[in-house]
Amino acid sequence: MIKVDSAILASVSKPARYTGNELNSVHKPYQEGMVRFALSLPDVYEVGMSNLGLKILYEILNARKDVAAERVYAPWVDMEEKMRQHQIPLYSLESFTPIKEFDFVGFSLQYEMIYSNVLNVLDLAGIPLLASERGDDMPFVVGGGPCVYNAEPVADFFDLFVVGEGEIVLGELVDAYIAWQKDGRPDGRVGFLRRAAQVSGIYVPSFYAVDYNEDGTIKAITATEGAPSVVNKRVVPDLDAVPSVTRPVVPYIDIVHDRIMLELFRGCTRGCRFCQAGVIYRPVRERKMETLMKIAEKQVANTGYNEMSLTSLSSADYSRLKELVPALINRFSKEGVSVSLPSLRIDSFSIELAQEVQQVRKSGLTFAPEAGTQRLRDVINKGVTEENLMEATGAAFRQGWSTIKLYFMIGLPTETDEDIIGIAKLAYRVLDLYKSIKGKRGAKVTVSVSSFVPKPNTPFQWFPQNTPDELRRKQQLLKEHIKDRSITYHYHDVPTSFLEGVFARGDRRLGKVLLTAWKNGAKYDGWSDHFKYDVWMNAFETEGVDPTFYANRERALGEIMPWQHISCGADEAFLWREYENAQKEVLTGDCRRDACNFCGVCPNLNVTVIDGGLAK
Amino acid sequence: MKTIIRAEITKGEEIRYISHLDYAGAVERAIRRAGIPAAYSEGFNPHMKLAFASALAVGVTSSSEYMDVELAEPYSLSCFTQLLEQALPKGIRLKRAIYKDAADKKALMALAERASYRIVLPSGYNKEAIKKAIASFEAELDVVIWKVTPKSRKEVEVKQYMAAPIKFVEGEQDEILMDILITPQGSVKPEQILRALYDMFGFPIEVETVQIERTGLFCRRNGKWTALIA
Secondary structure (H helix, E strand, C coil): CCCCCHHHHHCCCCHHHHCCCCECCCCCCCCCCCEEEEEEECCCHHHHCCCHHHHHHHHHHHCCCCEEEEEEECCCHHHHHHHHHCCCCCECCCCCCEHHHCCEEEEECCCHHHHHHHHHHHHHHCCCCCHHHCCCCCCEEEEECHHHHHCHHHHHHCCEEECECHHHHHHHHHHHHHHHHHCCCCCHHHHHHHHHCCCCCEECHHHEEEEECCCCCEEEEEECCCCCCCEECECCCCHHHCCCCCCCCECCCCCCCCCEEEECEECCCCCCCCCCHHHHCCCCEECCHHHHHHHHHHHHHHHCCCEEEEECCCHHHCCCHHHHHHHHHHHHHHHCCEEECCCCCCCHHHHHHHHHHHCCCCCCEEEEEECCCHHHHHHCCCCCCHHHHHHHHHHHHHCCCCEEEEEEEECCCCCCHHHHHHHHHHHHHHHHHHHHHHCCCCCEEEEEEEECCCCCCCCCCCCCCCCHHHHHHHHHHHHHCCCCCCEEEEECCHHHHHHHHHHHCCCHHHHHHHHHHHHCCCCCCCCCCCCCHHHHHHHHHHCCCCHHHHHCCCCCCCCECCCCCEECCCCHHHHHHHHHHHHCCCCCCCCCCCCCCCCCHHHHHCCCCECHHHCC | CCEEEEEEEEECHHHCCCCHHHHHHHHHHHHHHHCCCECECCCCCCCECEEECCCCCCCEEEEEEEEEEEECCCCCHHHHHHHHHHHCCCCCCEEEEEECCCCCCCCHHHHCCEEEEEEECCCCCCHHHHHHHHHHHHHCCCCEEEEECCCCEEEEECHHHECCCCEEECCCCCEEEEEEECECCECCCHHHHHHHHHHHHCCCCCHHHCEEEEEEEEEEECCEEEECCC
8 A cells, every 4th residue: 555645745736636535435455365456547537537438437437346457647846757757656546556456557548648657557566557568467458438439559558458338248257267267277377367358349459460562651450369350349239228427536635527427329310421429439329318317316416416417428419418408497496506508509509508507607609610611511411500599699698698608610621721611600600790780899709710631531531631830820820810800720730630630540550669768758748738749750750660650641442441450430432432422512411310421330240220219 | 505514624644745725636536536526617717615724734744634525415423424534535534524514604614714833843953042033023013024925025024914913832842833823915834933933033954854734723702712613
């Protein structure tokens, strides 16, 4: 058990990040044979504690008598310095056990810019970074989350990955581990990995050999050791049938999402062509309203939170939202619990809802038209028209809102300067609309523009990301067209988007770049204050790897992608068809309510859409 | 008539490092979990009618904090005590609860005029140096320290806030006892006194290595210092 000296804690920012003891944290006395599973999101406590997936896994694993799941996050830089100085190994927040004494260390990989922190956390724990160098006394390092659909850039550092929804895979993984232990750990680490590879949804990267062509593209990915040639994602067929979070750990300090998260459904089939989440979390599976009310009841009773967020990829699409929202408000308002929606659809229905949940408070509303012209919105299949936006913002202004935030992307396929200027024009139209409704100026519009990063398993996975210079030019072009001081213009840091673009579609040859960058100080890359672009560029040069090969190269149909052996269920033919539809500006409907688009997910994974609105 | 319950609670070692705001949030969530019918403010963003006597700094524990909770309806003290005890998280204990005297109009915040602290010292220090530093501090008429915040920097005379001489108590673990006045014009924190002792009077122990506990909050009743719940 690690005991951190109070003088150390007193000298770092927010020491409560490192002291545990939170309400609902699970403290199990260690018993012989118990499997210890450390769950981590390798970012700072406030970010890591906000992740819904880890809350689910924590509760499901701890429901088993033979498993103790504990939490660990990345120490902030001040605490890291103290830990290294005083040789304090990274420890879990429940039993203060050194992480290297656990059986498993699971990392939630939510975005590519977290990779350097994975290495840093392993190093602080005293676990060898390379999976190939870990001895029999070391934990198995497990990855999960959206990045596993192309985990190749970090393949060298993980023993295995969970592809899909961990709540149904981890139990089987733990069972395999217990059986291997009981058998006397035959064949050591590799013996367990062989067994793990037989669990559906488990990907053991060291069992796949990758060969390259002379031009640097992939020649073949070959399964060895009896591992499956393709690892298919696992999904929960019916969310009502599996346990959900009812006793989340309630932190003492304010975290990013410091509220109840009520997960209405998984998946989204609106089919936006840039969106990876819209493909990898298919199919749509709703929880019944009755189930949600019960879960909400338990969470309020067990946490005492005063806010509940209706969490999903597109919560406004929940089939019975019109009944659910008033039901939740009626049930919990006397206990001072408010209901919030994290995202709004661009229509007047959403404004009614926003009115209902926010009561009288008129904080800003956020919409995501994503592109500045109708042509480009059709390319990306964002089924939203300018009229929809005017209708929604008009309704908001009439209800008393005056602050609107609009999200856009630049660098999308087929984009021209006209599309960029269209973003400014749209912002101006919203300002004018306010004036025409209210008879005076007074609206505030924030235009927030991110740079498009093509992601694996999307129709744009073949598309070359715009070069950093081109992105900068577009950012400046837009700036020149926004003169009104009622419009605030934000845009993202280009180097960060470029590096994200490299790793999103990268392959195993990036592992050595990551290792070198980390050795030279890269960590907390997602935090602009800590992002060290020079360190990264030097690492590419040192390792002789060209980053533009991954970010800015157009792929041909038929090229073997680094993630070819990992399947989220969607067929490549579907993604290509959608890429062609994009170029033809042809829209594709939502299979949730309209016709099936033959993406392949339901038949490939033997699951179906579960949607209360489907009863036709 | 409003029902207001005044309670004495603790802030234990487990939650030593949380801020006053986080502490208040933890208590508020416990009241909600307990199912106690607290009153909420009207308005855009309703909040629980919950007030504390005095904010406690990060890193300081307390065996004696006070809070007033207004209830939406008449409510029994025994229910309050029983339900809240079960709902409180690690590090917070309920010691006592009473109905607030309806005639007492003063806000809890304005009531506390004096606080006592127990400071547990690490072992292995020269006791004579400790005694000498305290004696020199006590011998001075004025002790001026710099109060530095991110926004300002000002000089403050601290001896005006000392309600009693600092005591050094030898034992298994040596302790220092301090009594500090809380006035409408201001106050001083025990760690600031410790820092002044270290910086100006040769006190051998750095403030980061001690454990500070608030042991009482007092008001004047009939000319006598009494605990906030007498």
